[in-house]
Structure formats: C-alpha cells, structure tokens
Amino acid sequence: MKSAHVSLPAWVSIGVAPLFNIALALLLSGLIILLIGENPIEAVKLIFVGAFGYDEAIGYTLYYTTNFIFTGLAVAVAFHANLFNIGGEGQAYIGGLGIGLAILAFDHALSFWLMLPLMLCAGALFGAAWAFIPAWAQAYRGSHIVITTIMFNFIAAALLVYLLVNVLVEPGNMSPETRSFADSAHLPFMHEVFGWFGIAVTRSPLNVSILWALICCVGVWFYLWRTRWGYALRTVGHSERAAVYAGIRPQRVIVVTLCLSGALAGFVGINELAGVQHRLLLNFTAGYGFTGIAVSLMGRNHPLGIVLASLLFGILYQGGAELAFEMPAITREMVVTIQGLVILFSGALAYMSEPWLARVYTLAALGFAQTRQTRET
Amino acid sequence: MAEWYTLVLLTLDAALRVATPLILCAMAGLLSERSGIIDIGLEGKLLAGAFVAGTVAAVTGSAWLALLTAVVVSGLLSLLHGFACITHRGNQVVSGLAINIIVSGLTVVLGIAWFARGGQTPSLDAAARFMPIEFPLAETLRAVPLLGPVYAEVISGHNLLVYAALASVPVVYWLVYKTRFGLRLRAVGESPQAVDTAGISVAWLRYRAVLLCGLLCGVAGTYLSIAQNAAFARDMSAGQGYIALAAMIFGKWRPLPAMGACLMFGLLDAIAIRLQGVEIEGFGEVPVQLIQALPYVMTVVLLAGFIGKAVAPRAIGIPYVKER
Numbered sequence: 138m139k140s141a142h143v144s145l146p147a148w149v150s151i152g153v154a155p156l157f158n159i160a161l162a163l164l165l166s167g168l169i170i171l172l173i174g175e176n177p178i179e180a181v182k183l184i185f186v187g188a189f190g191y192d193e194a195i196g197y198t199l200y201y202t203t204n205f206i207f208t209g210l211a212v213a214v215a216f217h218a219n220l221f222n223i224g225g226e227g228q229a230y231i232g233g234l235g236i237g238l239a240i241l242a243f244d245h246a247l248s249f250w251l252m253l254p255l256m257l258c259a260g261a262l263f264g265a266a267w268a269f270i271p272a273w274a275q276a277y278r279g280s281h282i283v284i285t286t287i288m289f290n291f292i293a294a295a296l297l298v299y300l301l302v303n304v305l306v307e308p309g310n311m312s313p314e315t316r317s318f319a320d321s322a323h324l325p326f327m328h329e330v331f332g333w334f335g336i337a338v339t340r341s342p343l344n345v346s347i348l349w350a351l352i353c354c355v356g357v358w359f360y361l362w363r364t365r366w367g368y369a370l371r372t373v374g375h376s377e378r379a380a381v382y383a384g385i386r387p388q389r390v391i392v393v394t395l396c397l398s399g400a401l402a403g404f405v406g407i408n409e410l411a412g413v414q415h416r417l418l419l420n421f422t423a424g425y426g427f428t429g430i431a432v433s434l435m436g437r438n439h440p441l442g443i444v445l446a447s448l449l450f451g452i453l454y455q456g457g458a459e460l461a462f463e464m465p466a467i468t469r470e471m472v473v474t475i476q477g478l479v480i481l482f483s484g485a486l487a488y489m490s491e492p493w494l495a496r497v498y499t500l501a502a503l504g505f506a507q508t509r510q511t512r513e514t
Numbered sequence: 515m516a517e518w519y520t521l522v523l524l525t526l527d528a529a530l531r532v533a534t535p536l537i538l539c540a541m542a543g544l545l546s547e548r549s550g551i552i553d554i555g556l557e558g559k560l561l562a563g564a565f566v567a568g569t570v571a572a573v574t575g576s577a578w579l580a581l582l583t584a585v586v587v588s589g590l591l592s593l594l595h596g597f598a599c600i601t602h603r604g605n606q607v608v609s610g611l612a613i614n615i616i617v618s619g620l621t622v623v624l625g626i627a628w629f630a631r632g633g634q635t636p637s638l639d640a641a642a643r644f645m646p647i648e649f650p651l652a653e654t655l656r657a658v659p660l661l662g663p664v665y666a667e668v669i670s671g672h673n674l675l676v677y678a679a680l681a682s683v684p685v686v687y688w689l690v691y692k693t694r695f696g697l698r699l700r701a702v703g704e705s706p707q708a709v710d711t712a713g714i715s716v717a718w719l720r721y722r723a724v725l726l727c728g729l730l731c732g733v734a735g736t737y738l739s740i741a742q743n744a745a746f747a748r749d750m751s752a753g754q755g756y757i758a759l760a761a762m763i764f765g766k767w768r769p770l771p772a773m774g775a776c777l778m779f780g781l782l783d784a785i786a787i788r789l790q791g792v793e794i795e796g797f798g799e800v801p802v803q804l805i806q807a808l809p810y811v812m813t814v815v816l817l818a819g820f821i822g823k824a825v826a827p828r829a830i831g832i833p834y835v836k837e838r
Binding site: 169173284287298466468474477487 | 552627803804819
C-alpha cells in the first residue's frame with residue numbers, strides 16, 4: 138500500500154466503515170437476485186414484511202435472533218483474546234447434548250425451578266468441555282485453534298449421530314430423536330408470558346431464552362470491560378508478551394476464554410431444545426454457529442453490536458423464509474450467501490474500504506478547513 | 515479366488531475413488547500453505563468446481579469444457595482469497611470461511627433458479643462425463659493369480675481424473691522441491707522478509723501459489739460431479755475439503771505423506787461404508803460414525819504433538835507488510 142496510513146476519527150472507523158462494508162455485501166446480494174431474474178427491491182420489501190408484518194413473524198424473527206446472540210457472543214469473546222473459535226457449531230451441538238441428557242435424567246423428578254438452573258449449567262458445562270480440549274491443545278501443545286475446532290465440529294456431528302441412532306433414540310421412533318421432555322423442562326413461550334399479563338400474542342417459537350440471551354450480553358460486557366479477568370483477556374488479545382510482562386499467564390487466559398466461549402455457544406440448546414423442540418434431535422444447530430462468526434464480525438465484537446447484527450440476521454432468516462415462499466426462484470440459501478458476503482466484506486476485506494474512506498475524509502476535511510479560512514478572511 | 519481377497523481388493527478400489535478428490539485438494543492446500551497462505555476455503559472451491567462442472571456438462575454436454583470452466587471458476591475464487599489476504603492483508607481464516615459459506619449458499623440458490631430440481635443439476639449421460647478407462651488386457655490378466663485381480667480391480671477401470679490425481683503428487687513434489695519456483699515458494703512461507711530482500715515479489719509468488727491451489731480444487735470438484743457421480747447434488751462436497759486439509763496437515767505439509775494420509779482416510783471411509791450394519795460377535799454393531807470421525811480425531815491428536823510433530827510453515831497466516 139503506497140498511501141501513508143491516515144488515522145480516521147473514531148466515528149468513521151466504528152460507524153461509517155462497517156456500514157459501508159455491509160452495504161457492499163448487500164449490494165452484491167442484490168446483484169445476485171437480479172441475476173436470478175427477480176427484483177431486489179421487491180425482495181427487500183418481502184423480507185421486511187415477512188420479518189415484521191404480523192406478530193407471529195416478529196416472534197420468529199426474535200427467536201432466530203436469540204440463537205445468533207449466543208453464537209455471536211461466543212465468537213466475540215474469543216476474538217477479544219485474539220482467538221478464532223470456529224467451533225461454535227460443535228460446541229452448541231454438544232451443549233445441547235448436555236441439556237438433553239440432564240433433562241432426560243431429571244425431568245420427571247424435579248420441578249421447573251430446579252430444572253432451569255440445571256439445564257443452564259448442563260449446556261454451559263458441555264459446551265465449555267467441548268471447547269476445553271482445543272483450548273488446552275492451543276495453549277499448552279501449540280496446535281492451531283482454527284484447525285482443531287473445525288475438526289471438533291465434525292467429531293461432534295459424528296458423536297451425536299452415533300448417540301441418537303444407537304443409544305438415545307426413543308424405542309419405536311422411526312427418526313433418530315429422544316422421547317419428548319416432560320413439562321417441567323419446557324421453557325415458557327413468550328406468548329404464554331404475555332398471556333399471564335392478559336396480552337394476547339399469536340403463538341410463535343419465541344421463548345424466555347431471549348431474556349437469558351440479553352442477560353448474557355450484559356454479562357459479557359461486564360466481564361470484558363469491568364473485571365480484571367476481562368482486562369487480562371483483552372491484554373492477551375493485544376499482545377501475549379505484554380501480558381506476560383504484566384504478570385498474566387496467557388495459557389490460563391486462553392483456556393478460560395475458550396471455555397467461556399464454548400459455554401455461550403452451548404446455550405443455543407436452551408432456546409432450541411428446552412424452548413422449542415422439547416426433545417433432542419439431529420442438526421438442531423442448523424449452522425447457527427457459523428452465523429455467529431458473521432454476527433460477531435458485523436457487530437464489531439461488542440455486545441451491543443452483536444444484538445443489532447443478530448437482529449439483522451434474524452430478519453434475514455425469517456424474512457428469507459417468507460421470501461422463498463413468495464418468490465419460488467429464490468431459496469432460503471440466499472440468506473446463507475448473504476451471510477458469506479457479510480463475512481467477506483466486514484471480515485476479510487474490512488480494510489479494503491479504509492484508504493477510500495480516508496481519501497474522502499481528508500478531502501472533506503480539507504474542503505471544510507478552506508471554506509472556513511475564506512470566510513474568516 | 516478367495517472371497518476375502520476380492521473383498522479387500524474391492525475396498526481398496528473404493529478407497530482410491532474416495533481418496534481422489536482428497537489428494538487433489540490436499541496438493542492444492544499444500545501449495546497455498548507452503549507459500550504462507552492458510553486455505554480453509556478448499557471446501558468451498560471444491561463445491562464450486564463441482565457445481566460449475568455439473569452445470570456446464572449438463573448444458574453443453576462436453577466433459578472437457580466442464581473441466582475447463584470449473585478450473586477457471588475455482589481459480590477465480592482463489593484469486594478472491596488472494597485479493598483479500600495478500601493485497602488487503604485480511605484475516606486468512608475469515609476469508610476462507612467466507613468463501614465456503616458463500617459457495618454453499620450460492621450453489622443451491624443458482625442450482626434451484628436455473629434447473630428447479632431442488633439444487634441438483636440434470637443427470638448426465640456417459641458422453642458428458644469422464645468414464646472409467648479399461649487398461650489393456652485387464653480382463654485377460656484377471657486370471658493371473660494374486661496380481662491379476664489387483665491389476666483388473668484396483669489399477670485399471672478408473673476414470674481419467676483418478677489417474678490425474680495420482681499424477682499430481684509427483685508433479686507437486688517436483689514443483690515444490692526441484693524447481694526455482696518451489697524453492698522460492700518454500701522460502702516465502704518461512705521467511706517472506708528474506709525473499710523480499712532478495713528482490714523477489716512476495717505478493718506475486720503468493721498469488722501464483724493460491725492460483726495453482728484453485729486450479730487443482732477445480733479438478734477435484736469436476737471429479738465429484740461429472741466423474742464419480744452423474745450430476746451435482748447440493749452440498750455434495752460434504753466436508754471433503756476439510757478432510758483434505760486434515761490430510762495435508764497429517765502429512766506435515768509434504769506431498770508424499772499427504773497423499774498417504776489421503777489414501778488412509780479414503781480407506782477408513784471405504785471400510786466404514788462396508789461395515790455399515792455389520793455385527794461383530796461379542797462387540798455388537800460397528801459404530802460407523804466413529805470410524806468416519808477417526809480422520810478428524812487423528813488430526814487433532816497429531817496436532818497436539820502426540821504422533822510426531824507437525825510444524826507449519828513459519829510465516830503461515832501472517833500478512834506480509836513491507837518494511838518502510
């Protein structure tokens with residue numbers, strides 16, 4: 138790069154540059170829709186109507202959002218320690234296994250208020266355990282976290298197929314899934330919660346997990362920026378050597394961070410299994426772990442940004458389903474494509490726009506200074 | 515001929531067919547990673563190659579044209595990866611992942627929009643595919659004890675791309691270890707500063723490496739959709755790009771051991787398929803899924819330093835910034 142680095146003010150690099158990158162991704166998505174022979178503006182309209190048009194749709198949108206908040210936070214926590222946890226998918230899967238096992242073991246014996254902490258602990262513990270091995274290998278054995286977490290995604294998938302087909306399957310059930318959970322392990326749906334207060338809302342899969350997701354956002358924010366562990370985590374992320382000089386042990390921070398990341402991913406099972414499906418089944422993670430990467434990159438690894446990015450992807454998922462219904466030429470996988478483009482432009486090509494923006498900014502600043510000068514003289 | 519002997523040969527034959535795309539992708543990944551560019555986008559380029567080959571073969575009926583376009587498209591994806599990682603110094607893992615996700619979505623979107631068959635391309639007749647090649651005298655020599663069936667079952671009767679994959683290994687070996695380009699390629703993966711000081715362009719070397727990587731992935735994709743199968747099916751790469759990546763690491767970034775790992779992983783897969791539903795006395799049914807997970811488990815164990823030491827090229831994953 139020939140041009141000297143121009144330092145942009147914070148509002149440009151935090152506010153304008155990410156929006157510019159996302160706009161590029163969406164523009165390209167629009168071109169793909171044009172290529173298929175449909176009208177992109179019509180498609181955007183359908184997506185928004187599909188995501189917000191009626192209260193059931195809003196429920197679905199927020200239900201998807203819940204999953205993305207969990208996986209997005211998982212990726213972001215690791216990113217702050219300069220670690221790339223690509224294994225959110227596997228950690229969510231194993232976290233769900235833990236939740237399922239805990240429920241199957243205790244749902245007839247315990248009441249809801251005992252089941253709730255048990256389910257949360259089981260999800261966090263199993264998710265963290267699945268992240269622990271790659272974390273330990275990264276910290277103490279020098280193997281690369283990206284490769285090991287990719288491998289662990291596949292191992293988790295194979296393990297779940299094996300367990301569900303051979304061990305956990307409900308006898309007599311044709312598809313590989315467990316028996317239904319008892320009522321004590323069902324999280325209340327939001328339409329039920331609103332019902333308690335006398336507000337009628339149409340039935341949707343949205344359940345109280347979304348409140349837990351928001352609590353996790355606050356918790357992650359507090360942990361990262363208001364505790365000494367979070368300080369150590371971010372120090373390791375900036376420079377491991379500086380961390381060592383400051384008396385921080387990077388190995389330990391790496392392991393703790395990735396376990397935390399895995400635990401957050403494990404909560405996907407709370408929303409999916411205890412909230413909606415009420416049984417353990419295959420492929421309930423449905424790629425949410427990978428979407429978490431796009432969410433985290435788009436939200437600049439900050440909980441607030443992650444909530445906004447999760448909402449956008451919730452809109453795309455729910456609206457995309459409606460779009461596929463209205464425009465048969467476009468399928469739901471269009472959303473996956475958009476997700477990939479977002480990762481490309483706000484992740485891999487994040488710095489591409491900076492020289493352009495810097496040029497525009499310096500020109501604008503120069504012009505502004507000149508007009509002021511002429512006015513003064 | 516003893517029945518078990520035929521069974522072994524058939525399994526080896528299947529292993530070779532499974533290993534073919536793995537070998538091509540592993541060689542592709544090796545070229546890229548030896549130059550210092552991580553490539554987890556093998557999976558995406560493989561899938562893109564398969565889709566393009568399946569589409570072009572269905573529309574034009576020409577297998578060779580399909581191969582050519584698949585190679586071009588896969589090469590373009592590689593250049594995109596290069597553009598992000600070399601020119602703009604982006605995160606290489608993020609870029610590779612982006613390519614994988616874009617391709618996994620786009621192949622289904624375009625497949626359904628163009629053919630309306632749930633993501634599948636129309637099935638091809640023999641003229642539009644790479645068909646098995648019978649070696650001379652294969653049937654005559656089958657009668658020869660022991661070696662005859664090996665020649666007839668395992669060596670003969672594959673399609674051209676299987677032999678191309680096997681040939682790619684010595685070619686990559688020669689390219690990496692015996693040519694000036696290869697020497698520079700290895701150097702740029704270990705110490706780009708040294709290469710730059712010698713007056714050689716780091717970026718140009720790396721661009722050539724990722725381009726070659728893309729070309730090989732395109733061949734592998736073509737194999738999937740128009741040689742091994744008669745059409746493209748959605749998500750047909752099914753993680754094989756990642757297995758190839760694992761095999762390349764298992765081979766410690768060297769061509770011959772990487773090929774060995776591909777063949778071993780292929781063999782595991784062939785055995786797993788053969789053991790599906792088989793009961794072993796005193797043990798019960800063989801857990802096929804666990805055999806299929808073995809390549810991943812072994813790679814993790816290797817990376818943790820329990821089977822020898824796998825050392826990646828030193829400069830891998832680090833964007834090169836010229837000193838001022």
